[in-house]
Amino acid sequence: MTVRVRLAPSPTGTLHIGTARTAVFNWLFARHEGGQFILRIEDTDEERSKPEFTDNILAGLKWLGMEWDEGPFFQSQRLDLYRQAIQTLLDKGLAYRAYDTPDELDAMRETQKARGHAPRYDNRHRDLTPDQQAAFEAEGRSAVIRFKIDDSRTITWNDMVRGPVTWQASDLGGDMVVARASSVTTIGQPLYNLAVVVDDIDMAITHVIRGEDHIANTAKQILLYEALEAAVPAFAHAPLILNQTGQKLSKRDGVTSISDFQKMGFVAPALVNYMTLLGWSAPDATEQFTLAEAAKQFSFDRVNKAGAKFDWDKLDWLNSQYLHIMEPATLLELALPYLQEAGYAVDAEADQSWLLPMMAMLGPSLTRLTDVVEQSRFFFTETVEFADDAKAQVQLDGVSAVLEGILTGLTEKSPATIDELKVLVDEVTKAQGVKKGLVMKSMRAALMGALQGPDLMESWLILRQRGFDVPRLKGALALS
Ligand code: GLU
Numbered sequence: 001m002t003v004r005v006r007l008a009p010s011p012t013g014t015l016h017i018g019t020a021r022t023a024v025f026n027w028l029f030a031r032h033e034g035g036q037f038i039l040r041i042e043d044t045d046e047e048r049s050k051p052e053f054t055d056n057i058l059a060g061l062k063w064l065g066m067e068w069d070e071g072p073f074f075q076s077q078r079l080d081l082y083r084q085a086i087q088t089l090l091d092k093g094l095a096y097r098a099y100d101t102p103d104e105l106d107a108m109r110e111t112q113k114a115r116g117h118a119p120r121y122d123n124r125h126r127d128l129t130p131d132q133q134a135a136f137e138a139e140g141r142s143a144v145i146r147f148k149i150d151d152s153r154t155i156t157w158n159d160m161v162r163g164p165v166t167w168q169a170s171d172l173g174g175d176m177v178v179a180r181a182s183s184v185t186t187i188g189q190p191l192y193n194l195a196v197v198v199d200d201i202d203m204a205i206t207h208v209i210r211g212e213d214h215i216a217n218t219a220k221q222i223l224l225y226e227a228l229e230a231a232v233p234a235f236a237h238a239p240l241i242l243n244q245t246g247q248k249l250s251k252r253d254g255v256t257s258i259s260d261f262q263k264m265g266f267v268a269p270a271l272v273n274y275m276t277l278l279g280w281s282a283p284d285a286t287e288q289f290t291l292a293e294a295a296k297q298f299s300f301d302r303v304n305k306a307g308a309k310f311d312w313d314k315l316d317w318l319n320s321q322y323l324h325i326m327e328p329a330t331l332l333e334l335a336l337p338y339l340q341e342a343g344y345a346v347d348a349e350a351d352q353s354w355l356l357p358m359m360a361m362l363g364p365s366l367t368r369l370t371d372v373v374e375q376s377r378f379f380f381t382e383t384v385e386f387a388d389d390a391k392a393q394v395q396l397d398g399v400s401a402v403l404e405g406i407l408t409g410l411t412e413k414s415p416a417t418i419d420e421l422k423v424l425v426d427e428v429t430k431a432q433g434v435k436k437g438l439v440m441k442s443m444r445a446a447l448m449g450a451l452q453g454p455d456l457m458e459s460w461l462i463l464r465q466r467g468f469d470v471p472r473l474k475g476a477l478a479l480s
Pocket of ligand 1: 007214
């Protein structure tokens, strides 16, 4: 049997972290089993589905490296298939047209509530005669198509995450609507549970891997598989992603869209690595791995039932691990959009000679790509603003002479490597009879306008390549 799994997002919003984590589990399982990963866009909700959300979902999955083997298939293009299946259910007497008006349904629920019962459809139109149907049609009522649910059934499946799960059919809310807005001769808009089952049968899906919020649907869907005489796939319900207070992670928690994580400066390999850990742990307890490495070890035996808490510190930590060892050229490519957005004048090709060393220097201190913006700010302007402590530093006794000594050395010797700059520092230290620490601290203050920052000598060389070190030293001297 070839394993076939699918991701079935609804394009009613941007790619959510929960859906993306479901994608990761599907992808890992497919790759582990040498199977296929299929992408299906569930866009039957015409009002809420939007093409821009589909674009966002596809772009997000590609960015994360969740390449799919088949699709994307669009449910909106497959409505006939669902209607055929509904017709089959009608022909077999397993479904029927119900003509209740919204007011009648409300009244029914009110009565149930008043009696202390859970609201459910009481199956009142299950056995309408053709005459009764004709009378409702003549009144101008629209029908829904309901699939009969046998309340005496118990539905069980062996969930790959949760173990045996049992549902009483009587808890499923009565005969279920599989199509809206129908008439005695037509089948209207097919609904979610039916479309999912028809597609999963048609696409020969062997394992349905999705979020825990779909468990109640699974019970209904199993009844549909049986009615359509199809083999029931295996199910795996992944745990919900929770916020710090243990509630389901939602928009109220701020960022939940993959595109937002991207904007915040997380890199795709770190984010997928982190999402893999939202509910799964590797048998060898490693926490940092590529998708391919995780795929080798992945199984649902190690997926937790309990909800997975979203941990920003851990995500930041993982992200920093990827950034710290990233090739400067890759880092430049990824950081470029952030630099451009910050309004820095940057030409990735023309400026490679100093941008690459800058990336090599900054990489090991980054947590998010956005940190590049702050940490590289002073490389983009000829002069700097001086922080108070930096200003005080260059105004200390003897510092002018040090800076002048450096300036002279720069003009006379044109140092062009870190070693040559170090020699110059040593010479000036000796000539001025001061401590080397004073020279270094003063140079940092003069070049960066601050007493903290990245490596001094590497930064100096970059500024030198840009022709900025001399004007900054002069600017510092002008303060004293
Ligand atoms: N379209 C559903 C959703 O976005 C998923 C359905 C499924 O995976 O079976 O929640």
